[in-house]
Amino acid sequence: MTDETLRLTARIRGVVQGVGFRYWTARKADELLLKGTVRNHPDGSVELVAEGSVSDVSRMTDWLHSSQAPGRVENVEFELSDAIGEFRDFRIVG
Template sequence: MASHGEASPYAVRLSARVFGVVQGVGFRFWTMGKAEELGLSGEVRNLDDGSVAVVAEGPEPQVRALLDWLNSGRTPGRVERVEDDLSAADGSFHGFRAL
C-alpha cells in the first residue's frame, strides 16, 4: 500500500452505511476482521441512528469482496440494506480500526 497521504493509483475507497440490526451484535469487530483478512485499511463505527459506517481502502477486488460480504447475509446481526459509494482512495488510513 502507498505511504500515508498517498494512495495507490489502483486503490479505491468504499464509503458504506449498513442498516438493520447491526449494533450490539459484534458487527464492527467482524467487519474489522474481514477487512484485515482482505488487507484493507479504514474504519468501522456505530452511528447514532443505529446504522454502522464503514470506510475501507485498498485494491478494488478486495474492496468489492468486503462490500459483497456486507451484503451476503453472513455478517453478525441482520443487514437490511447497504448504501455504498466507491471513489478514489486517498491513503489516509493505516490499518483498520473499529471505533
C-alpha cells in the same frame, strides 16, 4: 495510493449494533488487507470507510450483502471513490 485502489464509504442499516458487527467487519477488513474505520452511529446504523485494491473492496461489499455478515443487514448504501491513503490500518472507532 495507486490508481488501482478504491475507497468504500458505506452506511449499513438493520440489526447491526449489539451483535458484534463492528468486530467481525474489522476482522474481515484485516483478512482483505483493507485500511480504514468502522463505527456505530446514534441512529442504529454502522459506517464503514475502507481503502484497498479494487478486488478486495469488491469482496467486502459482497460480504456485507451476504448472510455471513453478523446481525441482520437490511440495507447497504455505499459510494466508491479514489483512495486517498489516510489510513495506516483498520480500526473500530466510536
